[in-house]
Amino acid sequence: MLLPCAVRRPLLRCIILSAISLWIPAAARNKEPYAMRISCGARDDITTKPTNTLWYRDFGYTGGKFANATVPSFIEPPLKTLRYFPLSDGLQNCYKINNVPRGHYQVRLFFALIADPSFDSEPTYDISIDGTQIYSLKSGWSNIDEQSFVEAYVFVTDRSFTTCFHSTGHGDPSILSIEILQTDDNAYYFGPLWGKGTVLRTAKRMTCGSGKSAFDEDYGGNHWGGDRFWLGVSSFPDSGQPTSTEHNISQTSISPNFYPENLYQSAIIGDDEQPDLSFQLEVDPNKKYSVWFHLSEIDSKITGEGQRVFDILLNGDIAFENVDIIRKAGGSYAALVLNSTVEASGRILTITFRTKPGSHAIINAIEVFEVIVAESRTLAKEVKALQNLKTSLGLPLRFGWNGDPCVPQQHPWSGVDCHFDRKIVKWVIDGLGLDNQGLKGFLPNDIAKLQHLQSINFSDNSLYGGIPSSLGTIAGLQIMDLSYNQLNGSIPQSLGQLMKLQILNLNGNLLSGRVPANLGGRPLHRASFNFTGNAGLCGIPGLPTCGPHLSVAIKIGIAFGALFALLLVVLCVLIWWKRRENIQRARKIAAAREAPYAKARTQFGRDVQMTKHYRPHEARNNAESGKVPLLETPDGPIFESNAIARYVARLKADNHSHTLWLFTPGTSFTAEFPHVDRYYWTMVNLPNFRKVLGEVKQADAVPPVPSQEKQAEAEEPVRSKVEEEVAEKAEELEQGKKLYRWTKVDISDEGNRESVNAMIGEEDVFQGEALLDATCFE
Numbered sequence: 118m119l120l121p122c123a124v125r126r127p128l129l130r131c132i133i134l135s136a137i138s139l140w141i142p143a144a145a146r147n148k149e150p151y152a153m154r155i156s157c158g159a160r161d162d163i164t165t166k167p168t169n170t171l172w173y174r175d176f177g178y179t180g181g182k183f184a185n186a187t188v189p190s191f192i193e194p195p196l197k198t199l200r201y202f203p204l205s206d207g208l209q210n211c212y213k214i215n216n217v218p219r220g221h222y223q224v225r226l227f228f229a230l231i232a233d234p235s236f237d238s239e240p241t242y243d244i245s246i247d248g249t250q251i252y253s254l255k256s257g258w259s260n261i262d263e264q265s266f267v268e269a270y271v272f273v274t275d276r277s278f279t280t281c282f283h284s285t286g287h288g289d290p291s292i293l294s295i296e297i298l299q300t301d302d303n304a305y306y307f308g309p310l311w312g313k314g315t316v317l318r319t320a321k322r323m324t325c326g327s328g329k330s331a332f333d334e335d336y337g338g339n340h341w342g343g344d345r346f347w348l349g350v351s352s353f354p355d356s357g358q359p360t361s362t363e364h365n366i367s368q369t370s371i372s373p374n375f376y377p378e379n380l381y382q383s384a385i386i387g388d389d390e391q392p393d394l395s396f397q398l399e400v401d402p403n404k405k406y407s408v409w410f411h412l413s414e415i416d417s418k419i420t421g422e423g424q425r426v427f428d429i430l431l432n433g434d435i436a437f438e439n440v441d442i443i444r445k446a447g448g449s450y451a452a453l454v455l456n457s458t459v460e461a462s463g464r465i466l467t468i469t470f471r472t473k474p475g476s477h478a479i480i481n482a483i484e485v486f487e488v489i490v491a492e493s494r495t496l497a498k499e500v501k502a503l504q505n506l507k508t509s510l511g512l513p514l515r516f517g518w519n520g521d522p523c524v525p526q527q528h529p530w531s532g533v534d535c536h537f538d539r540k541i542v543k544w545v546i547d548g549l550g551l552d553n554q555g556l557k558g559f560l561p562n563d564i565a566k567l568q569h570l571q572s573i574n575f576s577d578n579s580l581y582g583g584i585p586s587s588l589g590t591i592a593g594l595q596i597m598d599l600s601y602n603q604l605n606g607s608i609p610q611s612l613g614q615l616m617k618l619q620i621l622n623l624n625g626n627l628l629s630g631r632v633p634a635n636l637g638g639r640p641l642h643r644a645s646f647n648f649t650g651n652a653g654l655c656g657i658p659g660l661p662t663c664g665p666h667l668s669v670a671i672k673i674g675i676a677f678g679a680l681f682a683l684l685l686v687v688l689c690v691l692i693w694w695k696r697r698e699n700i701q702r703a704r705k706i707a708a709a710r711e712a713p714y715a716k717a718r719t720q721f722g723r724d725v726q727m728t729k730h731y732r733p734h735e736a737r738n739n740a741e742s743g744k745v746p747l748l749e750t751p752d753g754p755i756f757e758s759n760a761i762a763r764y765v766a767r768l769k770a771d772n773h774s775h776t777l778w779l780f781t782p783g784t785s786f787t788a789e790f791p792h793v794d795r796y797y798w799t800m801v802n803l804p805n806f807r808k809v810l811g812e813v814k815q816a817d818a819v820p821p822v823p824s825q826e827k828q829a830e831a832e833e834p835v836r837s838k839v840e841e842e843v844a845e846k847a848e849e850l851e852q853g854k855k856l857y858r859w860t861k862v863d864i865s866d867e868g869n870r871e872s873v874n875a876m877i878g879e880e881d882v883f884q885g886e887a888l889l890d891a892t893c894f895e
Contacts, residue, residue: 150299150341151218157292158183158198165195168334172294175200179212180514185232186293190265192227192330192346194294199229201236201291204284207517209528211281212295217273221302223343225268226280229293230259240288243528245281246271249492250525251318253285262330263348268319270305270486281520283528298343303373307407307456310488317407317486321398323348324482326359326383333377342375347482350385353396357385360479362415367451374454380482381413381452387470387477393427394470394478400461404487408468411482412453414442420449427478430469431459442479458488492524493537495544502566503533503546510551510558510580522546536569545569552598553577562587572596576622579603584623586611594618600647601625608633608654621646629653631663 156163156172160183163172172194179200186199202210224246230238241254244267251269258264278297282290305317324331328351333344351359361383369378387394400406410429419425422444429437436457446453459466466485470478500522507518516531523535523544534548546567556578565587572595573588580602588594589611597615600622608628612621613635621636621644628651636646637657648654655663748755748764755761777797800806801813862869 151220151222151297152299152340153214153217153295153297155212155214155295156194156196156198157200157294158186159196160198163196170194170334172196175212175295178214179210180206180519181210184291186229186291187232188229188293189259190262192262193229193265194227196229196293199231199291199293201231201289202282202284203289204286204515206514207519208531209281209283209517209519210290211279211519212292214278214297215276217276217278217297218299219273219276221270221272221300221304222278223268223270223296223298223300223345224278224280225266225296225298225344225346227266227293228254228258229265229291231289231291236289240290242285242287242290243283243525245283245520245525245528246316247273247279247491248494248521248524249316249489250283250527251316251489263321266346268346269489270300270317270319271491272313274313279520281528283525296344299341300343301341301373301375304342305374305407305409305486307458307488310405310458314491316489316491318489319484320400320406320487321348321483321485322346323350324380324383325350325357325385325480326361327351328359331379336377336379338377339370339375341372342370342377347380352385353394356387356391356394358388360384360386360416362417362450364415364450366413366415367448368446369452376411376452376454380411382415384413384415384479384481386416386479387472389477392472392477394480396468396483398466398468398485399464400466400485401487402461402463405458405460406466407456407458407486407488408436408466409484409486410437410455410480411484412440412442412455412479413446413451413481414449414479415481416479419443425472425476425479427470427472427476429455429457430467430471431457432462432467433469434459439473492521492526493542493544495521495523495535495546496538496541498566499546499569502563503530505561505563506549508558509561510556512556512558513554534572538569548572550574551578556580560585560588564588565590567591568593570594574598575602576600577602581605583607584609584612584628588612589614591615592617596620598622599626603627605629607631608636608648610635612636619644623648623651625650627651627653631656632660 154170154172155175155178157175159172159174160176161174163174164170165172181200181202183198183200186197188195226244230236239256239259241256241258243250244252244254246269249271252267255264280295282292284290305311322345324347328349330347330349332346333339333342338344363382366378366381369376369381385394408431414425416425422441424443426439426441428435429440436459437455440455442453443449468483470480472478503518503522506512507516512518518530521544522530522533523546529535532549532551532554533546534550535544536547537543538545547569548571549567550572552574553576556575557580559580559582560575562585564585568591570591571593574596576598577600580599582604583606584599584604586609588597589609592615594615595617596619598620601624603626604623605627607630608623610633612618613633624647628648630653632648632654634656648657648660655661748761750764755764801810862873864870864873
């Protein structure tokens with residue numbers, strides 16, 4: 118139960134947290150609290166002894182670099198790596214952990230040194246949590262155990278947790294570990310100032326009497342109380358003696374703070390020589406501190422009320438008067454917790470336990486927290502707009518745009534001006550100043566989400582692309598300087614809606630088109646607009662006169678039309694060229710066929726094609742079926758005119774007409790026709806050709822060609838009867854060929870298909886092998 122206590126001075130507020138406090142079911146008893154422990158710089162998850170604590174690797178939470186760590190204090194976890202943030206990565210770097218359940222958390226960060234002598238041995242920097250600065254490392258921290266970490270109690274309201282490290286120019290921030298441990302929602306409630314807008318930073322926490330430091334985990338404490346570190350002290354510098362007991366202590370480990378029982382089994386107690394106790398703590402002036410006193414009567418000599426009574430003073434002011442532990446706790450060996458808040462006027466906080474006559478003071482443990490009012494955050498949609506702007510502008514790492522752009526107020530983002538809007542109780546962005554920063558990106562459309570902007574200065578960079586028309590929706594914009602970039606396109610008409618715009622510098626770009634009329638007349642109203650240095654702009658005094666203005670859509674249409682016409686011309690040229698090539702190729706083929714050697718080669722191929730090996734049963738069938746012309750020979754019948762002519766030609770031994778007349782015995786004549794010569798000798802030496810033609814030899818020279826009359830006279834006397842009959846048949850065949858008429862028929866008709874099949878002969882085969890892939894008609 119929380120009981121208000123009257124105090125003598127208005128600056129002091131006190132609350133008694135009794136061991137018989139009302140049960141507040143803030144912590145879910147049926148499940149473990151959320152816990153996230155990160156080993157900074159670790160590439161793999163790690164488990165540490167002796168408590169088998171699991172530490173997660175820090176991949177994906179932040180930037181920076183990792184290195185081996187030197188741990189300066191026995192308090193720190195036994196981890197071997199750390200993460201540090203060089204100045205080249207920017208002035209602020211952050212860890213952001215998402216999907217953290219909403220609630221109240223104990224957050225602890227341990228610091229360490231980089232295990233490399235080339236680095237500054239002890240960096241100093243500032244630490245913030247969710248935009249609120251909670252601590253500044255002091256010089257010499259690596260030599261003081263309690264300064265090797267910082268701890269705070271914060272509320273997570275948006276399921277994400279962010280802690281940032283702000284460089285102060287004294288070395289690179291280096292982090293050993295981060296712990297995020299869920300506690301009871303009402304933990305460390307201290308009065309009206311307590312709430313979600315309050316952060317409690319641990320300034321001092323000590324267990325008295327034992328002299329042994331420990332964590333809650335070592336005491337076997339409830340996890341809903343977190344894992345607090347208790348610095349062990351056996352006495353105060355000028356007073357006190359240690360005492361302890363093994364007696365059980367009642368009313369411990371209860372909500373909302375869940376203090377472990379071991380905490381109350383030791384104490385510092387005054388003696389006869391010095392019955393009072395006194396302790397001093399270094400603090401920051403003008404800050405509020407919440408002080409928690411842990412008391413239990415563990416002296417067996419004190420058995421009843423009134424035997425030990427004392428006052429508790431903070432900086433000389435009474436916080437609690439006539440403290441009687443047995444009376445307030447309900448007996449001996451029972452826990453009692455008292456809490457008071459004080460504002461420090463100087464750098465020292467003095468805590469005094471002043472006894473009544475005949476009494477000795479006693480104290481089991483003390484906690485001191487700095488009360489920090491949490492900073493209001495920047496409007497979320499404007500933070501997101503700045504993050505998108507960071508990406509589109511290609512902002513270098515040295516800008517360090519991480520965390521919240523406006524808070525902590527000591528470390529706003531470079532190039533960003535902030536304003537606190539009391540109506541919405543949020544910070545907003547009212548200025549961007551990124552001129553002459555070597556930026557090479559573009560302006561995104563969602564820059565207009567920064568609706569509170571009054572000035573924009575991106576001059577002297579290398580920005581490209583167009584000017585977003587959405588800028589015309591920022592009603593309060595007064596200054597826009599985009600000069601000396603590489604912006605192109607036209608000036609948006611929407612800029613004419615900016616009635617508060619006083620300075621508009623667009624000079625030194627690649628803009629084109631007509632300047633909007635509602636901007637052209639604005640300089641008459643004491644505004645300063647500069648459009649010079651854009652060769653394509655026109656339409657106002659000082660710029661060229663505009664000709665017929667074509668819209669962007671029309672320009673695109675014209676470009677596509679011209680491209681189509683060009684492609685059509687190219688296609689026509691290709692078609693003409695292809696047709697010309699085909700005609701020339703056909704002429705060359707026709708001319709080649711008229712050559713004597715080509716005619717001979719063609720006739721030779723036809724002879725071979727038309728000649729069939731003698732197959733008696735086929736010959737008999739052909740004879741019986743009435744196929745003509747037909748020649749009966751001693752070797753059997755021969756049909757088809759070409760075959761008959763060849764047979765008759767061979768009857769005369771000295772007749773070489775069955776070979777090309779150029780190739781008779783001899784050499785050297787065809788040297789000037791190497792390709793023809795090679796083709797011919799390749800063909801005539803094939804086995805099937807040799808069987809028909811026999812051995813072929815080459816002539817020495819071109820034999821004289823007799824005239825047709827002499828040739829006829831020479832041939833006429835040597836005709837035999839068989840030759841005359843063959844000539845007769847050949848003449849009849851030639852006469853018949855002239856009467857042939859070819860007709861295209863539809864073979865899908867059954868009758869037509871049967872007629873065509875009857876005309877098609879069997880496949881030509883020469884000595885059992887197909888000679889050509891062709892169809893022969895009877």
